Amino acid sequence: MESDTLGSVLADVLAASHRVGPREISDLVQDAGRRLGLTDAGVYVADLQQSDLVALLTSEQTRSRIAEGGTVGLETLPIDNSLAGRAYRTETVQVSLPDADDTERTGWIPVVDGIGRLGVLRVTAPDLDASLLHQCEALAGLVALILATKQPYNDLLADTMRTRPMSLQAELLWAFVPPRTIGTSAVTSTALLEPAYEVGGDAYDHSLAGEVLHLTLLDAMGHDLASGGCSAVALAACRSTRRAGGQLVDVAEEIDHTLDRWIPERLLTCVLADLDTTTGRFDWINCGHPAPLLIRDGHVVTGALDRAVHPPLGLTGYDIPAPALHSTQLQPGDRLLLFTDGVTEARSSTGELFGEQRLADAVVRCLTAGLPAPEALRRLIRQILVHQDQRPHDDATVLLAEWHPPGR
Numbered sequence: 001m002e003s004d005t006l007g008s009v010l011a012d013v014l015a016a017s018h019r020v021g022p023r024e025i026s027d028l029v030q031d032a033g034r035r036l037g038l039t040d041a042g043v044y045v046a047d048l049q050q051s052d053l054v055a056l057l058t059s060e061q062t063r064s065r066i067a068e069g070g071t072v073g074l075e076t077l078p079i080d081n082s083l084a085g086r087a088y089r090t091e092t093v094q095v096s097l098p099d100a101d102d103t104e105r106t107g108w109i110p111v112v113d114g115i116g117r118l119g120v121l122r123v124t125a126p127d128l129d130a131s132l133l134h135q136c137e138a139l140a141g142l143v144a145l146i147l148a149t150k151q152p153y154n155d156l157l158a159d160t161m162r163t164r165p166m167s168l169q170a171e172l173l174w175a176f177v178p179p180r181t182i183g184t185s186a187v188t189s190t191a192l193l194e195p196a197y198e199v200g201g202d203a204y205d206h207s208l209a210g211e212v213l214h215l216t217l218l219d220a221m222g223h224d225l226a227s228g229g230c231s232a233v234a235l236a237a238c239r240s241t242r243r244a245g246g247q248l249v250d251v252a253e254e255i256d257h258t259l260d261r262w263i264p265e266r267l268l269t270c271v272l273a274d275l276d277t278t279t280g281r282f283d284w285i286n287c288g289h290p291a292p293l294l295i296r297d298g299h300v301v302t303g304a305l306d307r308a309v310h311p312p313l314g315l316t317g318y319d320i321p322a323p324a325l326h327s328t329q330l331q332p333g334d335r336l337l338l339f340t341d342g343v344t345e346a347r348s349s350t351g352e353l354f355g356e357q358r359l360a361d362a363v364v365r366c367l368t369a370g371l372p373a374p375e376a377l378r379r380l381i382r383q384i385l386v387h388q389d390q391r392p393h394d395d396a397t398v399l400l401a402e403w404h405p406p407g408r
Contacts, residue, residue, distance in 0.1 A: 022156035045119035116181035169228030191399040201227030202395035280330040288312035295335040342394035
């Protein structure tokens with residue numbers, strides 16, 4: 001049977017997606033794939049810590065699972081050791097090698113929302129030529145939009161992406177932080193939080209306002225629910241002030257006053273920054289936080305962003321002046337690495353610190369290898385966890401921003 005045109009398939013998927021339930025997403029994708037000439041199609045999403053790709057069940061698979069008492073585990077594929085994982089890691093299409101005994105070829109298409117990775121699309125057909133793969137990429141793009149719009153209020157998707165229950169303070173923070181990766185043709189920003197299921201006081205924010213990328217990295221004192229509340233309140237104060245036209249100094253002072261009024265005796269360190277994506281001007285404020293690192297031409301520029309550090313926020317009763325605003329000029333291709341002290345102070349079982357040098361080397365090595373920024377951070381976080389034998393004692397948060405203006 002002749003396959004439908006790409007336009008009609010995508011239009012029908014888009015129309016159906018507005019009212020599709022979580023258990024019907026795979027059915028919708030499977031039907032669309034068959035209309036394009038595929039034998040089958042399926043969706044896999046990355047788990048919260050980006051260790052595995054987890055299959056979204058079709059309605060039929062869900063019914064079978066329920067009939068068996070819900071004891072059958074979901075299909076997973078390791079991100080670090082599978083062809084599907086390679087598609088996710090490199091954000092490139094991967095196709096299985098032909099085999100004399102196989103009548104079907106399998107392809108793995110990255111599912112990317114803008115520049116944020118969500119998972120992969122599995123497609124099978126007797127022949128996956130360039131034209132069919134191109135159509136599959138278009139379908140994967142639409143799948144990304146569907147997942148991105150459904151995920152924030154869809155418990156089934158959330159459960160699929162989690163491997164264990166989440167602490168109350170972590171649930172609070174994940175509800176406040178934005179998507180892990182955002183960007184345009186001129187800039188990319190990506191961030192990661194660990195321990196993902198128990199994170200307490202760390203938080204990040206990145207957003208675009210016209211030509212300006214705003215970056216925030218927070219580390220609230222403690223690791224309890226009050227710490228999570230402190231960071232959540234600080235993020236709200238930051239966004240409220242910024243969206244009302246406030247500048248970086250205004251944001252810092254509003255966070256300070258808000259903590260003093262509503263969460264007294266809680267200290268918070270932070271870096272607040274703005275990057276003009278047209279000119280490359282980078283402005284920032286550092287309140288008791290580790291200095292950001294500037295990565296240029298595959299090397300860390302030692303001390304480039306070291307400035308006098310303002311005291312942590314939450315000390316408004318001590319007559320402390322407003323924090324100083326620092327500025328520098330970036331070059332095209334420069335990267336900015338922001339991190340909390342839980343990264344450099346991560347200890348091995350023998351007491352060895354992870355350290356700033358190891359941090360810099362790990363990021364530079366990944367970027368030099370040509371890996372996308374989200375993959376560089378994923379590997380960095382996994383290296384930090386391995387260094388601690390998978391038992392972190394503090395929150396570890398990293399944010400990597402890259403200025404890549406087109407034509408420069």
